[in-house]
Amino acid sequence: MARTLDAIISELDPGYAGSRTTAQNQINALPGETQSQLDGLKATAEQSHEDILGGARRRGLGFGGIPIGEQVKYDSTVFKPAVANLYSAQNARxxxxxxxxxxxxRDQRQQALGIQQTELSRDEQQRQFNENMAFQREQMARQEAEAARDRAAASTAGIGSYFGGGGGGTQAKSGGTAQMSQRGDKGFSFTDANGNAISAATFAKTKGIEFRALLDQMAKAGDKGAAQALGYVGNDFGVNNDKLRQEGRDVSNALYVDQTRKLLNALLW
Structure with a gap:
């Protein structure tokens, strides 16, 4: 997440603090430096006044008083311009x-703004990426849901192609009124024309359809027992007992084989 501008400026501060301190110290030192130079100019002016007075005395003019005119001339032509230049130089400095x-x-702030903009751009790219990924996941979920509905519809249509409609309680086009219906556990129940329970094998015989074709459509509709039975029965309603015996020799398969036999009995009784 992009940081605040103040946070970035604080992070950059160590890189600028030294230079700022140096510049500020130089600014703070200016009054003292100026005063020192001004004191030097004053001392020079006083010495010049003494020199002017001494020169006048040597010329025999000192007894007439201090040569004010020469001193004023010195102050106006040398001292005061020097003081003005001193203050001008101080102001410029x-x-x-x-x-x-x-x-x-300014440089610190500009650099911080650049860093913040980079972080904001990164956040925006991440936001767009997340939105795109979420959209793709939604698309995939919708496509998967549609595919699941299509598979379910295809399975139901397959059952209906044999029995004249959808899977649940469908009445045959011909061969009596035997019916089949799919339970909540995806398994199927079968009844004869009088509503009495019959086996899947009896239903197939009544309808005159291949037994394995019936099991295949049941399996496609979600009946796991029918899918399992396809590995052991034929259209002649016979059971591959040799395969069951072979698998039953493995102790670890004993329970599975026993359950398979019970399942086949339920389908074939």
Whole structure:
């Protein structure tokens, strides 16, 4: 998730703090530096005044008083311009340092904005990817559901092709009124014209259809017992007992073989 701008700026801060501190310290030092230079100019001016007075005395003019005119001339032509230049240089230096300091803040913010934009773009790409994956999963789920419905419809249609309609309680086109219906456990029940229970084999004989074809359609409709029985019975309603005996020799298969025999008996009685 993209971070806030303040969080990114804080992370970048160590890389800029040193340069900012240096620039700020230089700004803070300017008044002291200026004052030191100003003191030097004042000392130079005082010395110049003394030199002017000493020169006047050597020329025999000192007894007439301090040569104010020469001192004023010095102040106006040398001292005051020097002081003005000093303050001008200080202001220029301050402006330059403050601009450097501001540039550091701007650069840090711009870099943080770039990082944040990258993170926002990454989040957007991830969001689009997640949406696309969710859409694909929904599409696959719908397709699978449709395929399952198609398979169920095909199974029911297969049963109906034999018995004149859907699987549950369907009446035959010919051969009496024997009926079959699918239970909730996907298995099938069969009844004769009088509503008495009959076996799948009897139903197939009554309808005049192949027994294995009936079992195949039952298996496609979800009857696991019919699918299992297909491995052992033929259209002549005979059971492959040799196969059952062979499988029964393995102790681990004993229960399965016993259940299979019971299943076949239920289908063939």
């Amino acid at each position: 301050r402006s330059s340092l403050e601009e450097s300091l501001n540039a550091l803040y």
